[in-house]
Amino acid sequence: MDRKHSKLLEMSEAIYAEPDMNKKVKFNRGEMEERIVDIYVSADTLRDGETSTKREETADTAPNNGPGDQHSVHVQWWERPSGVAAVCLGLLCVLLLAGIIGQSLQYSNVSKNSSAERDQLQTSNNNLTKERDQLQTSYNNMTKERDKLQTERDVLSGRLTNLKKTCPEGWQRFESSWYFLSTETKTWKESRQDCLERGADLVIINSREEQEFLFKLNKRVWIGLTDSDNEGTWKWVDGTPLTTWYWYYPQPDNGGAKPKNGEEDCVEIRTDQSDLSAWNDLSCAENLHWICEKVV
Ligand SMILES: [Ca+2]
Numbered sequence: 001m002d003r004k005h006s007k008l009l010e011m012s013e014a015i016y017a018e019p020d021m022n023k024k025v026k027f028n029r030g031e032m033e034e035r036i037v038d039i040y041v042s043a044d045t046l047r048d049g050e051t052s053t054k055r056e057e058t059a060d061t062a063p064n065n066g067p068g069d070q071h072s073v074h075v076q077w078w079e080r081p082s083g084v085a086a087v088c089l090g091l092l093c094v095l096l097l098a099g100i101i102g103q104s105l106q107y108s109n110v111s112k113n114s115s116a117e118r119d120q121l122q123t124s125n126n127n128l129t130k131e132r133d134q135l136q137t138s139y140n141n142m143t144k145e146r147d148k149l150q151t152e153r154d155v156l157s158g159r160l161t162n163l164k165k166t167c168p169e170g171w172q173r174f175e176s177s178w179y180f181l182s183t184e185t186k187t188w189k190e191s192r193q194d195c196l197e198r199g200a201d202l203v204i205i206n207s208r209e210e211q212e213f214l215f216k217l218n219k220r221v222w223i224g225l226t227d228s229d230n231e232g233t234w235k236w237v238d239g240t241p242l243t244t245w246y247w248y249y250p251q252p253d254n255g256g257a258k259p260k261n262g263e264e265d266c267v268e269i270r271t272d273q274s275d276l277s278a279w280n281d282l283s284c285a286e287n288l289h290w291i292c293e294k295v296v
């Protein structure tokens, strides 16, 4: 740098020095232009030491190249290290920007894909939950059905066991029941008590066939039907209401206008009727045979 400065100083002194008019100075055109070039170079040197050095070298090595040399000295940007560095920096910036944009796009795509995948998984999860609930409901229904069938099976199994048993002495079987026809006569209430003690109850008639079976026994008997709780409302001994009946006309009459033994609240099957319609209401205090029924 000292060398450059001393050179500059020399040039500056040369420019501003008093012209020696006594000296016969003769500058040809080439020399004048060389001086101008030196000044330009000096200005560049102040801005860029490196370039200046280059200019000096150029000027020193080819001092008398004529007017065309100004172009070779005027350095283009690509020849300057700073220019090249700037271009490199610019390129680097462009590359970085491209990289950032690329990363952003990739991230955006990944984010979109993840979001879609998450939604898909959510939908799938919801469907599976619904399916699980349906299966659970189905399972619960099947469990209930199984329990119901098991209960039915147990009942049928018990009945089958009873059916295989032989009738106890004094009883007779009809369909799926055993019937006991008494040899004594008692009031309706006493008759029912006897049946209960035998593990049965007064007969409940559920079908025409059963009515026919009892009618053919050809015995006046109490059956398990009464309206003692509420006059005119007939109920079987198990509490079920009367739906099918076999009264003969004009029964039930509750004893008519002047009942002999008070109201008639219990029911008998008579033998003096020609068909199955053989029921009559009678005073519960009367003594009759009775029929017990045990469902097996
Ligand atoms: Ca009555």
Ligand SMILES: [Ca+2]
Pocket: 251, 252, 253, 254, 255, 264, 280, 281, 282
């Ligand atoms: Ca009557």
